[in-house]
Amino acid sequence: MARLGSNQYGKAETHLVRVVRDGAAHELRDLLVSVALSGELEAVHLDGDNSAVLATDTQKNTVYAFAKEHGVGTPEQFGALLARHFLGGAITRARVEVREVGWTRLSDHAFAQGSREERIAVVVADESQWFASGLSGLVVLKTTDSEFHGFPRDRYTTLAETRDRVLATEVSARWRHDGTASFEDARRALLECFAAHHSLSLQQTLYAMGSAVLEACPAVQEIRLSMPNKHHFVVDLTPFGLSNENEVFHADDRPYGLIEGAVVRDGAPDAGPLWDPYPLV
Incomplete structure (x- = not known):
């Protein structure tokens, strides 16, 4: 006999570039957003029943839409916003990881990327909310x-x-x-x-x-x-x-x-x- 163990699914490394054009000096944000959802998902694994599965393509589109509708803020704020959104129904835990690389400003609208350093935020939402x-x-x-x-x-x-x-x-x-x-x-x-x-x-x-x-x-x-x-x-x-x-x-x-x-x-x-x-x- 076999049983289903711990599992999760989601959209990994959605590459989001957000340009804010308020005024002459533009702001550039460069993010990789990964979503992992878990919960009551036995039916999709055991029976192929997709009724509880939010398509990963929908998750990707949500990332882009939220960047437009809500802005990005800090990686922690953006991750928390997404994690709370994905909770509900069969999904009892949402984990969102946001990785940001920095760009150095050269002028009002020109930038250079010269470092490998990434800023990282992880937000897990279930009955509570957890930050790293x-x-x-x-x-x-x-x-x-x-x-x-x-x-x-x-x-x-x-x-x-x-x-x-x-x-x-x-x-x-x-x-x-x-x-x-x-x-x-x-x-x-x-x-x-x-x-x-x-x-x-x-x-x-x-x-x-x-x-x-x-x-x-x-x-x-x-x-x-x-x-x-x-x-x-x-x-x-x-x-x-x-x-x-x-x-x-x-x-x-x-x-x-x-x-x-x-x-x-x-x-x-x-x-x-x-x-x-x-x-x-």
């Missing part, structure tokens, strides 16, 4: 104030200990909150902590950065971070009669160390449906 905000593609590097030593050594260990190294990573983070946390404050806390923190390991830096967000944003209950170690190895220049005092590096993109973890506020409420079954970030 975050970012990905935030590449940071510091040329000193980073060490790594005291780790176990065995016959396979070749990595040298160091008291001064380049530390670089590409931060992906999600922080769950009550809908009032400032994205700008959280991002600023991540950057300021990375810059000021004297790192003994990337794990220690991850914890410090997460703690800084909790301190800066009282509405945040938990932050989850994924931080690959973008290795920079000192190049041996002795064959050429040259010294290399941490000046010339080989940047190695793979394989790489991947450091992940969560920092949780004491007494924080349960995450509800935000994390499970989704990955760390």
Whole structure:
């Protein structure tokens, strides 16, 4: 015998570009919106009965129409508006993820996109409403104030200990909150902590950065971070009669160390449906 397990369906990565033409200076917003709906959907899976299924094409059209009728606002606001709209009937839970890439203004109506960084908002609506905000593609590097030593050594260990190294990573983070946390404050806390923190390991830096967000944003209950170690190895220049005092590096993109973890506020409420079954970030 078999039974239907957890399931959801929706329209993924609807690419929405919204131009606001109020005045001479235009505003440009560039979003990827993904919708996932779940609820009383046994009939469509077991019997092919589509009477409870809102077509994914309708979901896509709703995203575009809402952008015109209501504007976009913040990613959290737009996601919440859509999630509440899709609830009802057989649908008992709606999850909306909004990813936004930024454009730099060149003139009143010209823009350039030069960064891989994305702003991310996730809203889950059921009998309650759950928010997570975050970012990905935030590449940071510091040329000193980073060490790594005291780790176990065995016959396979070749990595040298160091008291001064380049530390670089590409931060992906999600922080769950009550809908009032400032994205700008959280991002600023991540950057300021990375810059000021004297790192003994990337794990220690991850914890410090997460703690800084909790301190800066009282509405945040938990932050989850994924931080690959973008290795920079000192190049041996002795064959050429040259010294290399941490000046010339080989940047190695793979394989790489991947450091992940969560920092949780004491007494924080349960995450509800935000994390499970989704990955760390």
